Amino acid sequence: MKTYLVTGGAGFIGSNFVQFVLANHDGVRVVNVDALTYAGNLENLAPVKDDPRYTFVHADICDRARMRALIAEYDPTYVVNFAAESHVDRSIENPSVFAVTNVLGTISLLDAVRDAWTSESGPGDHRYLQVSTDEVYGTLSLDEPDAFFRESTPLSPHSPYSASKASADMFVLAYADTFGLPVNITRCSNNYGPYQFPEKLIPLMIHNAMAHEPLPVYGDGLNVRDWLYVEDHCKAIDLVLERGRVGEVYNVGGHNERNNMYIVERIISELSGRLGDPAISSDLIRHVEDRKGHDRRYGIAPDKIYDELGWEPETPFEDGIGRTISWYLGNQRWVDHVTSGSYRQYFESMYGNR
Numbered sequence: 001m002k003t004y005l006v007t008g009g010a011g012f013i014g015s016n017f018v019q020f021v022l023a024n025h026d027g028v029r030v031v032n033v034d035a036l037t038y039a040g041n042l043e044n045l046a047p048v049k050d051d052p053r054y055t056f057v058h059a060d061i062c063d064r065a066r067m068r069a070l071i072a073e074y075d076p077t078y079v080v081n082f083a084a085e086s087h088v089d090r091s092i093e094n095p096s097v098f099a100v101t102n103v104l105g106t107i108s109l110l111d112a113v114r115d116a117w118t119s120e121s122g123p124g125d126h127r128y129l130q131v132s133t134d135e136v137y138g139t140l141s142l143d144e145p146d147a148f149f150r151e152s153t154p155l156s157p158h159s160p161y162s163a164s165k166a167s168a169d170m171f172v173l174a175y176a177d178t179f180g181l182p183v184n185i186t187r188c189s190n191n192y193g194p195y196q197f198p199e200k201l202i203p204l205m206i207h208n209a210m211a212h213e214p215l216p217v218y219g220d221g222l223n224v225r226d227w228l229y230v231e232d233h234c235k236a237i238d239l240v241l242e243r244g245r246v247g248e249v250y251n252v253g254g255h256n257e258r259n260n261m262y263i264v265e266r267i268i269s270e271l272s273g274r275l276g277d278p279a280i281s282s283d284l285i286r287h288v289e290d291r292k293g294h295d296r297r298y299g300i301a302p303d304k305i306y307d308e309l310g311w312e313p314e315t316p317f318e319d320g321i322g323r324t325i326s327w328y329l330g331n332q333r334w335v336d337h338v339t340s341g342s343y344r345q346y347f348e349s350m351y352g353n354r
C-alpha cells in the first residue's frame with residue numbers, strides 16, 4: 001500500500017491534494033501532518049475526515065524528533081511538503097517566521113527522510129516532493145510578453161516569502177546531491193479554487209464584493225500573475241510523484257496570465273450578474289499603496305512537464321473562476337467560520353485541545 005505523508009494538508013492546496021489523492025487512487029493511505037496555524041483549517045477536510053484511509057496528525061514540521069518518529073511510524077512512500085507560511089504580505093511584516101517554517105521546517109523533514117531512506121536498503125520507490133513557487137524566479141517585465149520562467153532561470157527572489165522558498169529549494173537540491181535523496185521540486189504559478197483562505201486575492205475579492213466592502217487593489221492593478229486552477233496543480237504533483245525523473249525540477253503553470261484589474265473586474269461582473277446585485281460594481285475598487293518590492297509579472301513555461309509527463313492545464317480560466325465563485329457562494333458557512341475564526345472550535349471539538 002502506498003502511503004502519502006502530506007504536510008500542510010489542512011491548508012488551501014494541501015487539502016485539495018489530500019482529497020484528490022483519495023478520490024483518484026485505490027489502495028493508498030494519506031497521513032496529513034499539519035501544525036494548524038491560522039491558515040490550517042480542518043473543515044477543509046470535512047469530505048474525507050471519516051475515510052479510513054485518512055489520518056490527521058497535529059504536528060509542526062520544525063519538530064525534528066516528531067518528524068523522525070512519524071517517518072518511522074508511517075514509513076511513507078511519498079513525502080509531499082506543502083507546509084509553509086505562504087502569504088507575501090505577512091512575510092513583509094514578519095520575515096523570520098518564514099525562515100523558520102519554510103527553511104528550517106524543510107530541513108527538518110529532509111533530515112527525517114534522509115535518515116530513513118539512505119540507509120542500507122536504499123531509497124527504493126520513495127520520493128520527497130517540495131511544493132515550491134514561481135516566485136523564486138523573481139519578476140518579468142510587462143514589456144517582454146514572450147519571456148517566461150524556465151527551470152534553468154536563475155533564482156532571484158524579491159520578497160521574504162520567495163527568499164525563504166528559494167532557500168528551501170536549494171536545500172532540497174543540496175540533499176539530493178550530497179546524500180542521494182530522491183527528490184523533486186514543483187514550481188507552480190498562482191493557484192485559485194475552493195478552500196483558499198480569504199486573505200488571498202480571489203477569495204478576498206469575492207468575500208468583500210458580496211459584503212459591499214471596498215476591493216483593495218495594489219498600485220495600478222496591472223501586476224500580472226499566471227493563474228492555475230488548484231485541481232490542475234494537484235494533478236501535476238501527482239504525476240511528478242508517479243513518473244517524474246528523480247532529482248528534477250518541474251515548472252507548473254497555466255499559460256493564463258491576467259492582471260489584477262482583470263481578475264477583480266471579472267469577479268465583479270460574475271457576482272453582480274449571478275446575485276442580481278447592482279451594488280457589486282467597480283465603484284467598490286480602491287487603489288491602495290503598492291506592496292513593497294511588488295513583482296510585476298510572473299509567467300511560467302511549463303514545457304518540461306508537458307513534454308516529459310504529458311501534463312497540461314485542463315481548466316480554462318473562465319470555467320475555473322465560475323466554479324470557484326460557485327464554491328464560495330455555496331459554502332458561506334465555511335467562509336463565515338474562517339472570517340470569524342470559529343474553525344478553531346471545530347478542531348477542539350474534533351480532536352480536543354491538543
Ligand code: NAD
Pocket residue numbers: 007008009010011012013014033034035036037038039040041059060061062081082083084085086087101105131132133134165187188189190191192197
Ligand atoms: P496555506 O497557507 O493555505 O496552507 C499552509 C498550511 O501549512 C496550513 O495548513 C498551515 O497550518 C500549515 N503549516 C504552516 N506552518 C506549519 C508547520 N510549521 N508545520 C506544519 N504545518 C504548517 O498555503 P497554500 O496556499 O495551500 O500553499 C501550500 C504550498 O504551496 C506552500 O508551500 C506554498 O509556498 C506553495 N505554493 C502556493 C501557491 C499558491 O498560489 N497558493 C502557488 C505555488 C506554490
